[in-house]
Amino acid sequence: MRLRVRFVIAVTALAVACGPPPREFDSGTAIENISVVDPAAGTVADGRTVIVQDTRIAAVSAPDDLLLGEGVQRINGGGGYLIPGLWDMHVHEFSSFFAPALPVYIANGVTGVRDMWGELPVAREARDGIVAGDRVGPRAVISGNITDGANAWFPGSVIADSPERARFVVDSLVDAGAGFIKVYSALEADAFAAIAEQATARGVDVAGHVPFTVPARDASDAGMRSMTHMFGVIEGCSSNDAEVRAARAEWMAMRAAGDEFTNPFFDIGLYRTILDAADDQACGELLAHLAANGTWLTPTLAVLNNLAYLHRLREEDDPRLQYMPQAITAGWQVPFPGTETDTPADTEAREAFLARQLAVTGMAAAAGVGILAGTDTPNPFVYPGFSLHDELELLVQAGLSPREALAAATTAPAEFLGATDSLGAVAEGKLADLVLLQANPLDAIGNTRGLVLVVANGRFFSRDELDALLEQVRSERAPST
Numbered sequence: 215m216r217l218r219v220r221f222v223i224a225v226t227a228l229a230v231a232c233g234p235p236p237r238e239f240d241s242g243t244a245i246e247n248i249s250v251v252d253p254a255a256g257t258v259a260d261g262r263t264v265i266v267q268d269t270r271i272a273a274v275s276a277p278d279d280l281l282l283g284e285g286v287q288r289i290n291g292g293g294g295y296l297i298p299g300l301w302d303m304h305v306h307e308f309s310s311f312f313a314p315a316l317p318v319y320i321a322n323g324v325t326g327v328r329d330m331w332g333e334l335p336v337a338r339e340a341r342d343g344i345v346a347g348d349r350v351g352p353r354a355v356i357s358g359n360i361t362d363g364a365n366a367w368f369p370g371s372v373i374a375d376s377p378e379r380a381r382f383v384v385d386s387l388v389d390a391g392a393g394f395i396k397v398y399s400a401l402e403a404d405a406f407a408a409i410a411e412q413a414t415a416r417g418v419d420v421a422g423h424v425p426f427t428v429p430a431r432d433a434s435d436a437g438m439r440s441m442t443h444m445f446g447v448i449e450g451c452s453s454n455d456a457e458v459r460a461a462r463a464e465w466m467a468m469r470a471a472g473d474e475f476t477n478p479f480f481d482i483g484l485y486r487t488i489l490d491a492a493d494d495q496a497c498g499e500l501l502a503h504l505a506a507n508g509t510w511l512t513p514t515l516a517v518l519n520n521l522a523y524l525h526r527l528r529e530e531d532d533p534r535l536q537y538m539p540q541a542i543t544a545g546w547q548v549p550f551p552g553t554e555t556d557t558p559a560d561t562e563a564r565e566a567f568l569a570r571q572l573a574v575t576g577m578a579a580a581a582g583v584g585i586l587a588g589t590d591t592p593n594p595f596v597y598p599g600f601s602l603h604d605e606l607e608l609l610v611q612a613g614l615s616p617r618e619a620l621a622a623a624t625t626a627p628a629e630f631l632g633a634t635d636s637l638g639a640v641a642e643g644k645l646a647d648l649v650l651l652q653a654n655p656l657d658a659i660g661n662t663r664g665l666v667l668v669v670a671n672g673r674f675f676s677r678d679e680l681d682a683l684l685e686q687v688r689s690e691r692a693p694s695t
Contacts, residue, residue, distance in 0.1 A: 245266070326354070
């Protein structure tokens with residue numbers, strides 16, 4: 215028995231003695247004295263060093279397992295918490311109508327965006343400048359123009375008023391470099407089906423508004439990959455979905471004829487109709503169907519929250535206004551169609567509708583529907599970069615855990631985009647999109663606001679440099695005197 219014990223001890227000692235030697239690095243940047251957060255697992259690895267070389271993470275390790283040469287730049291992380299770079303999966307930023315506020319995203323730890331309606335040439339120019347190091351901004355996936363029906367809501371939309379035209383539009387956008395197809399509310403069901411079919415054939419996603427004429431279940435079955443603003447979903451979570459869709463179709467027909475009509479998006483009477491028929495059983499069945507189909511939801515709670523509280527937000531002097539173009543902030547003071555004559559009772563109903571949207575978001579997450587964090591900036595009082603943190607807090611208010619909310623802006627976008635090989639985790643071989651926080655976001659999601667350091671595609675920005683980015687944009691936006 216003693217011999218056996220001595221033998222085990224000897225083998226153990228030999229194993230320790232023959233362990234792998236420290237990995238040697240003679241170049242790159244080491245972020246030391248940090249904890250690494252895994253949003254997927256909800257775990258924290260303390261006492262880590264992360265090595266970045268060029269645009270990639272070269273190592274994530276305990277410091278004793280590394281040997282750093284004199285050529286390695288060393289940054290003391292001060293015991294902070296390192297997370298993957300954040301994504302805002304619903305922005306409108308690449309426009310020739312106003313200068314994109316791309317540095318503001320980086321200053322808020324947002325290293326990636328999905329642009330849901332922008333200009334492809336503007337996006338290409340920005341991307342080339344960022345890659346060359348001449349500009350600062352996030353990586354981006356962009357749809358180009360939105361695709362809508364004959365009675366398009368916005369002037370300048372790409373019109374798909376027949377299945378044949380719909381397939382042509384998809385081909386044209388993909389050939390021009392669109393990363394996905396953004397669909398809108400006035401599409402007819404046959405054109406929408408053709409878009410979904412052709413997009414699948416071309417290997418791109420369909421995302422955006424569930425059209426008024428299409429139930430959310432049918433849109434999911436057709437292959438719609440992600441749905442925004444709860445459109446279609448909140449209606450499908452009530453027993454009068456068909457009635458609501460018929461009313462909207464009638465309103466759009468009145469609009470096309472030049473007659474007066476109520477706003478199909480923000481009509482308070484419609485809100486009350488949906489609330490009165492709220493049906494959690496129907497909701498659960500719909501959400502289970504979306505989850506089974508792999509249909510994702512981008513609830514954009516930041517903008518939905520602001521639409522409910524516009525009466526209050528217009529009275530506030532938010533310091534984030536200084537980072538916005540004046541033409542946009544002036545537009546925020548103009549009442550949204552359908553809200554001009556709101557009474558206190560109407561305002562209360564809008565707040566109740568928001569509460570339902572929050573509740574359905576929580577139900578969706580619990581049902582296994584993939585949730586993507588997105589803000590819909592620059593809609594009223596939704597700020598580039600800043601409002602992504604508002605969105606994360608609203609997701610928690612909706613019932614998600616801090617881990618689930620953080621995942622909605624990190625691991626979930628990587629999974630949705632098919633980029634888990636390069637994004638969404640602090641791990642060796644991944645792209646160096648990183649955010650260092652003062653405190654653990656798994657304890658409180660508001661801790662994502664406490665940025666110490668941002669790494670965007672291997673480019674490092676200290677806290678002072680992040681502040682300088684904000685000052686740059688602020689001075690550019692300042693009124694001339």
